[in-house]
Amino acid sequence: MPCKRCKSNPVIQLPNSNIKLCKSCFIKYFERKVLNTIRKYNLINHKENIISALSGGKDSLSLLYLLNKIASKKLDFKLSALLVDEGIKGYRDKTIKTAREFCEKNNIKLHITSYSEVTGKTLDKIKKQFPDTIACSMCGVLRRYLLNKKSRELKANKLATGHNLDDEAQSIMMNQFRHNIALSARLGPITGVKRDKRFVPRIKPFYFLTEKEVATYAFINGLMDEFNECTYCTESNRFVVRDMLNSLEQKYPGTKHSIVASFLEVLPLLKEKYKNQKINSCKICSEPASSEVCNACNLLQRIRQ
């Protein structure tokens, strides 16, 4: 069956639908969907300083590519990229090379920070120090800490991430499974429960696009590098939830869209419920914290012992 719009050869059958689109019609569909998300949720405003989190993988490259495309044409904002080098040999070193080349070619300023900078150690070394701790849990704490701190130092209005519909559905379910609803209140196309100058809001322009749609966009635009998997990914609870949701999606198409759509209906209630929750300042680094000392400083203290 040909492309629904122009009858050319299709490159994708849209998720949860019988509609097939060719290369050029899919690009239009994809970019329109991103622009609609940006406008509907007020993700980017005129003249804002937007920093795009970049790993060098297909999601973050596609996001930076598209934001760069619309930064000067459709919306008027300042754009640069921020990469966190965790120090994972054989994985991150490859994607950093891709990220650097992409930014150079497209004349985008690339800021790089690393775990070594703040801990004196790479993630590989930290994992050796704590072999029984899941690498992803330590990595997540450090990455969130660094992305927020660096974005704020760079005076960013927003930090854009390549999170897609699959990622959001996984986060929602993981929070449900762990009875962590306060964390879910921070999710959505723009993160945070209330504005706080210590937090740079994170925006997710790919919020309503599936991982398959993002991969299709990346492939068409030559942004898909050879498959490269993080050394520690099998330790992650997220990957178990991801596989479970993919199995459900295959059996019951539309599952992931339904999870996210249902969540968006209750999200305003969650934000209202948690809006008065106090955000402390970490007594060590002054970064936002849920207790006296933030998770990053707790981890840093353990690493330095």
Place this chain on the structure above:
Amino acid sequence: MPAVYLEREDKMIKVNELNVKDILKKLNINPTTVIIARNNELITEDAVLSENDKIKILPVISGG
């Protein structure tokens, strides 16, 4: 027989099936987790291959 390159496993195999959907089923691959390319152009799961076609099955998941 069409040739199938599995990027995640980095291996090439030959299959008897000509229908992409049947190939994915035979290889126990969930179609929502991959994109498929023939001659560097993406094709959908209902595409029918020729005997001498070579396709690539690329995982869509993020690596980390």
